[in-house]
Amino acid sequence: MTGFIIQNPTLEQCLKAVKMGIGARRLLIMLGELRVDYFGRGSSELDYGERLLIVKGDGSLLIHRPTNVEPVNWQPPGSLYRAYVKRGLLVLEAYRKRPEERVRVTFRRVSLVGVYHLKDGAEFKLYTAEEVMKKAFIKRPDLVEKGLRVVMEEKRLKAGLVDCFCVDSSNRPVVVEFKKDRAGIEAVDQLSRYVDELRRGNPEVRGILVAPSITKEALERVRSLNLEYRRLDVRRCIKVLESMEEPIKPLEYFES
Amino acid sequence: MTGFIIQNPTLEQCLKAVKMGIGARRLLIMLGELRVDYFGRGSSELDYGERLLIVKGDGSLLIHRPTNVEPVNWQPPGSLYRAYVKRGLLVLEAYRKRPEERVRVTFRRVSLVGVYHLKDGAEFKLYTAEEVMKKAFIKRPDLVEKGLRVVMEEKRLKAGLVDCFCVDSSNRPVVVEFKKDRAGIEAVDQLSRYVDELRRGNPEVRGILVAPSITKEALERVRSLNLEYRRLDVRRCIKVLESMEEPIKPLEYFES
Numbered sequence: 001m002t003g004f005i006i007q008n009p010t011l012e013q014c015l016k017a018v019k020m021g022i023g024a025r026r027l028l029i030m031l032g033e034l035r036v037d038y039f040g041r042g043s044s045e046l047d048y049g050e051r052l053l054i055v056k057g058d059g060s061l062l063i064h065r066p067t068n069v070e071p072v073n074w075q076p077p078g079s080l081y082r083a084y085v086k087r088g089l090l091v092l093e094a095y096r097k098r099p100e101e102r103v104r105v106t107f108r109r110v111s112l113v114g115v116y117h118l119k120d121g122a123e124f125k126l127y128t129a130e131e132v133m134k135k136a137f138i139k140r141p142d143l144v145e146k147g148l149r150v151v152m153e154e155k156r157l158k159a160g161l162v163d164c165f166c167v168d169s170s171n172r173p174v175v176v177e178f179k180k181d182r183a184g185i186e187a188v189d190q191l192s193r194y195v196d197e198l199r200r201g202n203p204e205v206r207g208i209l210v211a212p213s214i215t216k217e218a219l220e221r222v223r224s225l226n227l228e229y230r231r232l233d234v235r236r237c238i239k240v241l242e243s244m245e246e247p248i249k250p251l252e253y254f255e256s
Numbered sequence: 257m258t259g260f261i262i263q264n265p266t267l268e269q270c271l272k273a274v275k276m277g278i279g280a281r282r283l284l285i286m287l288g289e290l291r292v293d294y295f296g297r298g299s300s301e302l303d304y305g306e307r308l309l310i311v312k313g314d315g316s317l318l319i320h321r322p323t324n325v326e327p328v329n330w331q332p333p334g335s336l337y338r339a340y341v342k343r344g345l346l347v348l349e350a351y352r353k354r355p356e357e358r359v360r361v362t363f364r365r366v367s368l369v370g371v372y373h374l375k376d377g378a379e380f381k382l383y384t385a386e387e388v389m390k391k392a393f394i395k396r397p398d399l400v401e402k403g404l405r406v407v408m409e410e411k412r413l414k415a416g417l418v419d420c421f422c423v424d425s426s427n428r429p430v431v432v433e434f435k436k437d438r439a440g441i442e443a444v445d446q447l448s449r450y451v452d453e454l455r456r457g458n459p460e461v462r463g464i465l466v467a468p469s470i471t472k473e474a475l476e477r478v479r480s481l482n483l484e485y486r487r488l489d490v491r492r493c494i495k496v497l498e499s500m501e502e503p504i505k506p507l508e509y510f511e512s
Contacts, residue, residue: 049376058323061372066374067314120305
């Protein structure tokens with residue numbers, strides 16, 4: 001990470017850093033006493049207060065107050081900027097053409113200005129609750145049944161995509177389906193369609209529905225169709241996944 | 257604004273600053289190379305990259321990548337924190353009980369850690385597009401008609417709340433209603449209800465509908481009801497409001 005930071009910059013230092021940072025598409029961070037005026041779809045005013053301002057390399061603008069996740073004012077990527085000094089105050093304007101919007105930030109005092117070049121090429125991977133259950137199951141199939149082995153992490157059938165295709169300790173094929181919430185009739189019917197398709201080739205095929213709970217009606221259907229149900233919830237799966245890593249030393253949480 | 261910043265802190269300096277900052281409910285800012293693991297409703301993984309981390313005094317957590325307005329991971333106010341060193345890496349965990357969620361941030365390198373106490377008691381004032389039109393009109397009634405004077409900035413009638421109650425240069429009362437979008441029949445009918453109520457006491461009362469445009473049908477209704485229409489859009493009102501301030505020296509916008 002390359003960059004620089006200036007504490008209590010002069011007006012000239014600050015203007016130069018702002019223009020350089022935005023012009024070079026760097027991350028600009030400023031802490032200071034500022035007011036914000038917005039004109040566009042309606043308008044807004046926020047009188048002077050101590051806040052954090054961020055301009056990102058793509059032109060996004062964020063102005064953060066001392067509390068809350070949401071920025072109090074913001075502009076999307078692609079905003080245009082100008083910065084100037086007026087009556088001894090530093091003004092930074094973000095402008096957007098369509099829809100026409102302008103955010104004007106007026107600094108009465110700047111405590112910190114930083115310009116950094118961040119490198120970040122990582123891919124954000126998001127897993128649904130059912131994918132988390134499946135991940136834990138793949139690492140620890142005994143969560144569902146001792147002796148199970150995962151053969152295929154997914155299997156495409158005419159009836160759809162099976163979550164996990166396994167064999168049990170007696171080498172019988174097993175279809176495993178995960179539901180993050182209480183399983184109902186639809187979940188049983190879905191599993192049943194997969195198992196039916198496979199039982200045409202091998203009547204020994206088992207089907208296991210894995211969910212945190214099941215309705216009475218669904219459990220009856222499970223039994224009548226010669227399927228099975230195992231209780232497992234996402235929370236337990238998360239604990240299992242976390243425990244696969246080297247244990248961290250226990251520490252008390254402290255309140256912010 | 258009180259606070260401090262450390263560039264390229266040692267692991268110990270960093271851990272101390274993080275614990276102090278969060279414990280004292282300050283604003284914590286960190287720039288570094290970090291990875292993020294989230295467990296809760298599903299899970300997410302983001303491998304190492306250079307990012308900005310913010311913890312606010314209310315316990316909000318924001319992790320920002322070099323682009324986009326939205327944080328890649330976040331936790332709401334009230335989150336609990338713990339920080340520790342593990343295998344030479346600084347780990348910061350945000351924990352939330354209900355729903356149970358955990359964000360674990362692992363720093364491989366910290367370029368900057370800052371802890372600041374921000375004071376910000378200002379009130380955020382938001383104006384709708386119609387309020388902007390009204391603000392501009394109050395400052396410059398000639399935008400609608402020369403010689404108009406605003407008597408009441410709003411007036412409550414049985415039929416509802418009138419936007420502006422004015423008198424014209426001949427001292428005739430004038431009801432002015434603003435619409436930010438193309439005015440239709442409903443807008444005319446609304447104005448008509450106000451004017452009707454007032455005309456019972458004074459048949460001279462005028463009614464002016466102010467909008468950027470009007471449908472043909474609505475314009476016919478305006479005429480048949482002996483009302484009036486004036487063209488004015490929000491953009492013009494914003495320009496008027498901005499021009500009321502001391503003109504700023506013209507500068508070219510530069511692209512970020």
